[in-house]
Amino acid sequence: MSSVFPGPRFLSLLHRNSKTLIQAKQLHGQLVIHGCRDNSLLGKLIGHYCSKQSTESSKLAHSLVFPRYSNPDKFLFNTLLKCSNPEDSIRIFTNWVSKSSLLYLNERTFVFLLGACARSGSSSRVGRIVHGMVMKLGFLYNSELIGTTLLHFYAKHGDLRYARKVFDEMPERTSVTWNAMIGGYYSHKDKGNHNARKGMILFRRFSCCGDGVSRPTDTTMVCVLSAISQMGLLEAGALVHGYIEKLGFTPEVDVFIGTGLVDMYSKCGCLTSAISVFELMRAKNVLTWTSMATGLALNGRGNETPSLLNRMAESGIKPNVVTFTSLLSAYRHNGLVQEGLELFQSMRTRFGVIPVIQHYGCIVDLLGKAGRLQEAYEFVLAMPIKPxxxxxxxxxxxxxxxxxxxxxxxxxxxxxxxxxxxxxxxxxxxxxxxxxxxxxxxxxxxxxxxxxxxxxxxxxxxxxxxxxxxx
Structure with a gap:
């Protein structure tokens, strides 16, 4: 076969994200014709095939990874695990392990596999088996990346006790490791906010001591602000705001920090500070506007949300499904029946957002709590979707x-x-x-x-x- 390397036009086509299966097969053919075995190019092609979600594309991706008479290339095998959907990644790995030795695999293999187990809601048992594998092979305590991904897996599946055990046993931790553990606590809300409090205690340890190398990042601060929002501790929120300014993560520049502060001040009942931070922000995304609108509704100023939504639309940002879910939940919380009904009607007519089951549920709950039971019942009967x-x-x-x-x-x-x-x-x-x-x-x-x-x-x-x- 020819060893001539594909031309620049071919390479530009390969690096484009949107390709049909036919185009991907044509590019595959060119790689075969030119005898190209460059792993980076083959990895790109595997990514394209995995994004198509069809039986044919899956077979073609496997043909690039699993040659007929030899072991697969580790890079290509890991790429296939990374690009496939979680269930397929787990199935590919288990099929390989049943036929070959674990010694062939490397650190990245287990990182991608544990990531797939974290994203799959039904793979808790598989993840625990992989935990045993990495301990047996000696990867766990020699790799911060595997330890962090394993911690993330347990946190995603709600097993915070095991996640903390992995965290405490890690000899070295990066900022990403601290963030994964703190984020794991705040993402699992519980009655009494015990997990949020544990996250705050861990953050205090991180900010005061850490490990001498890592320090809190903007992601850390967003997690902490979320924990404070759950607990409603305004004094702690103000202190953390000062610490954020000290670290240099100003809300004027960092849209995620700014959004977290708006949400925190709104849920802690300090609407003046929330509005102040909101107006200071130079860049705002849909979550920023949603947090501010929800804050107005939660603090008894729901009549101001329509004008804020108009400002949002004028700025070029369109409200989405989450925006209306959050607003209707706030109206329901405060018993703002008329405002909630008007907002529901404007979703489709003014903003082009089609209501989903959560929106219908908010309206039914809103009418029910207000004692307008017959109206709620007729609303359920008239719904275009099944309750x-x-x-x-x-x-x-x-x-x-x-x-x-x-x-x-x-x-x-x-x-x-x-x-x-x-x-x-x-x-x-x-x-x-x-x-x-x-x-x-x-x-x-x-x-x-x-x-x-x-x-x-x-x-x-x-x-x-x-x-x-x-x-």
Missing amino acids: DAIMLRSLCNACSMYGETVMGEEIGKALIEMEQDEKKKVSGSECEDYVALSNVYASKGKWVEVEKLRDEMKERRIKTRTGYSFV
């Missing part, structure tokens, strides 16, 4: 609150049938549905129906979860 269990449960609870037995009974029975049809686990959501219907009956003194419902729960071995208080 989910969360929405119906919210309306059922509202019926119990306002003594609307007939409607509550109808909705409660529909909820139980929905859960049984979908064959969900009975330990959580189905228990709540029985309790909601039981409360509807109890609100009108129908104790015979309550007793029947309790007997049915016993027959189906459905247990109610024990309530508890932090007081």
Whole structure:
């Protein structure tokens, strides 16, 4: 075969991101014709094939990595793991391990594999097995990158105890490692904000001591601001704001720091400071505008959000689904029924955003808590999409609150049938549905129906979860 290297025009085509499968196959053919075995070019082509999500493209990507009579190149094998979707990456790795030795693999292999396990919601067991592999091969304590990725895996799957164990056992840590652990704490909200407090304690240790080399970064500060927002500690937020200025991460320049400060001050009830930071920011993204609009709604100034949304549109930034979810949740929290209905109507007409189930759920909850049960019920019936269990449960609870037995009974029975049809686990959501219907009956003194419902729960071995208080 010819060893002539492909020309500049060919290389420019290979480095473009948007390519059809036919174009990718043509480029593949050119590489074969010229006998090119440059790993960087082959890696680009593997990335293109993996982005197509088809059986043919998957086979072509595998043909580049797995030659017929020899072991695959480590770089290309790792590239395939990196570019494939999480489930495919795990399957490729397990197939290879079942036929070959682990000694062939290197540090990057396990980094990409653990990353895939972190992104896949059903790969907790696989990730733990990989943890054992990296310990057996001696990679764990010799590689900060593997340790950090393993920590991230456990945090993503909610196992903060194991994540902290990996963190504490690491001989050396980078800023990325500290950020992964602090971020893991704040991303798992719990009653009492215990995780957020643990994240704050770890941040204090990082800022005061660290390890002599690493120091907090802008990512660290964004995580800390989020933790403070959860706890509502304005004094701590003001101190952290001063520390951010000391580090040089000014909100005027850093849009993520600025957005975090706006969100923190809004949720801590200091709207004046939130507006001050917002107006100082030179660059704003959709999250910045969303945080400010939500802050106005949360602090009793929801009537100002329409003008802020107009400013947002005039600046060239379009509100998205998250913007309206956040705003409607704030209106629901404060009982701003009319403002919420008007905002819902303007989503499609003014801003071209199609409502999703979360938006419909906010409106149903908003109307239900305001006692406008018939209006909420008619709203559910007129929805173009099927209501989910969360929405119906919210309306059922509202019926119990306002003594609307007939409607509550109808909705409660529909909820139980929905859960049984979908064959969900009975330990959580189905228990709540029985309790909601039981409360509807109890609100009108129908104790015979309550007793029947309790007997049915016993027959189906459905247990109610024990309530508890932090007081």
